[in-house]
Amino acid sequence: MDPTTQAFLAALIGAIVAGGAVLAWHVSDRQQRQTTPIEEPVVPPGVATVLSVLRSSAVVVDDNDVVLKASAPAYALGLVRGTALASDDLADLVRQVRRDGQIREIEIQMSRSGMPSRHVTARVAPLGSRLVLALVEDRTRERRVEAVRRDFVANVSHELKTPVGAIRLLAEAVHDAAEDPEAVKRFAGRMLLESDRLSRLVQQVIELSRLQGDDPLEAPMPVSVDDVIAVAVDTSAIDADSKRISIVTGGTAGLEILGNPEQVTAAVANLVANAVSYSGCDSTVLVTTKADNGNVEVSVVDQGIGIPEREIDRIFERFYRVDPARHRSTGGTGLGLSIVKHVAATHGGDVRVWSVEGQGSTFTLSLPRIPETSQPHEQANQQGRDQEAGR
Numbered sequence: 001m002d003p004t005t006q007a008f009l010a011a012l013i014g015a016i017v018a019g020g021a022v023l024a025w026h027v028s029d030r031q032q033r034q035t036t037p038i039e040e041p042v043v044p045p046g047v048a049t050v051l052s053v054l055r056s057s058a059v060v061v062d063d064n065d066v067v068l069k070a071s072a073p074a075y076a077l078g079l080v081r082g083t084a085l086a087s088d089d090l091a092d093l094v095r096q097v098r099r100d101g102q103i104r105e106i107e108i109q110m111s112r113s114g115m116p117s118r119h120v121t122a123r124v125a126p127l128g129s130r131l132v133l134a135l136v137e138d139r140t141r142e143r144r145v146e147a148v149r150r151d152f153v154a155n156v157s158h159e160l161k162t163p164v165g166a167i168r169l170l171a172e173a174v175h176d177a178a179e180d181p182e183a184v185k186r187f188a189g190r191m192l193l194e195s196d197r198l199s200r201l202v203q204q205v206i207e208l209s210r211l212q213g214d215d216p217l218e219a220p221m222p223v224s225v226d227d228v229i230a231v232a233v234d235t236s237a238i239d240a241d242s243k244r245i246s247i248v249t250g251g252t253a254g255l256e257i258l259g260n261p262e263q264v265t266a267a268v269a270n271l272v273a274n275a276v277s278y279s280g281c282d283s284t285v286l287v288t289t290k291a292d293n294g295n296v297e298v299s300v301v302d303q304g305i306g307i308p309e310r311e312i313d314r315i316f317e318r319f320y321r322v323d324p325a326r327h328r329s330t331g332g333t334g335l336g337l338s339i340v341k342h343v344a345a346t347h348g349g350d351v352r353v354w355s356v357e358g359q360g361s362t363f364t365l366s367l368p369r370i371p372e373t374s375q376p377h378e379q380a381n382q383q384g385r386d387q388e389a390g391r
Contacts, residue, residue: 047127057120057136059085060127061094068131077120078112079136086110090122094132097124107139119143163198167191205335222370223264225255225289225296232269233287236276243281247272251289255296257367259347264367267343267351268298270336271363275302278361291369295349299364307355315353316341340365 048069051058057074061067070080078086085091089108097104103125111117118140127133170191177183233247240247257264268287275285279302286301307315316337337351340363344351347367355361 047133057138059134059136061085061132061134063098063130065091065094074136077118077136077138078110079134085134090124090134090136093122093124094134097126098132101126160198160201163194163201166194167198170194201335220258221261223257223259223261225257225298226253228261228265228268229287229289229298231265232272235269236272239273240276240285243276243279243283245276245279245281246284247276247287248284249287251299252291253289255289255291256370257296257347258370259367263343264347267340267365268300270340271298271300271365274336274363275300275304275361278302278304280304292366294369295366296369297364297366299362301360301362303360306357306359307353307361308357312353312355316351 047060051060051069051071054071055073056071057077057079058071059067059074059079060069065084067080067083067085074080079090080086085094087108087110089106093104093106096102103123105121105123107119107121109117109119118138119142120136120138120140122134122136124132124134170187174184174187174191177187229249233249236247239245272285272287279285283303285303286299288299288301290297290299340351344365344367349365349367352364352366353361354364
């Protein structure tokens, strides 16, 4: 082999070796630059299906505190803002559960701009190795009911103390004045007034409790407004006669509503009783009815002391009295108007008041009227019954 050929072969072998080295370097560099893809956590299909039908608020969060899945109630409650939890307390609880895998519960008060705060309970648990599930229940209504119940019990206890304490003091006064017939007679009269007031208070507390437990629209019945007014007027007839007050009725006759007759009668009776109690002697109380846009309106007009404008928004509160100094003479318990408001609300109606201090008040109870389409049918049935009776 001549020297030229040897030199050519040596150069060729050197080029091949150099090319192989360069190719190996490129392959090694590419392998070093490539990063292993991170597996993103995925919500299991079964969990997603369950979240879609849950009535409670549910949120699934990954290991980066990103919300992967949330139920519709969770968005409505304001738990999720974008892809993050809106509550810092809940987010902290999620991180704690992710660290140690322990199930935790917490009660949170959530506040949103322009919205009332809400009380929620959250139960947070691990879901697999990288996901965390938070189940949240809105307890706002329950907390409100508990607060109302506590206030109601406290108010009832306070209101019961007054007549019970008065009766005890009067009994002691009667005992001490046993030798004075005039004093005994006077104290006994006061005891009767206080016992009547105590009886009226207990009766209205029982009535209000019963009304709150009954749903008048579960088994509604046609209610004759004329019959309701007749009973309400008769209930206050003795008190009206003692003050020489005339109760005048008028308006559209034959109107009917759909609801509970006892509840509607109790509401109208309370309005008439209030009008008589707060009206002066030799005055008039007017009770009128009319149909207005599918509703029946019962208005009770008095010529009494009236209500100051600043007090009108509070008169439907339980145990609230416009003039606390007068409740001893009127026997008011502060529950009558709250009963009226409750009956109106449960029947799908409302109650309005117009009043001028020193001139009188007008309370209007508005309740849905029985649809016109059902009345001809009832009239036809009545005609059929009359014809059968004539035979």
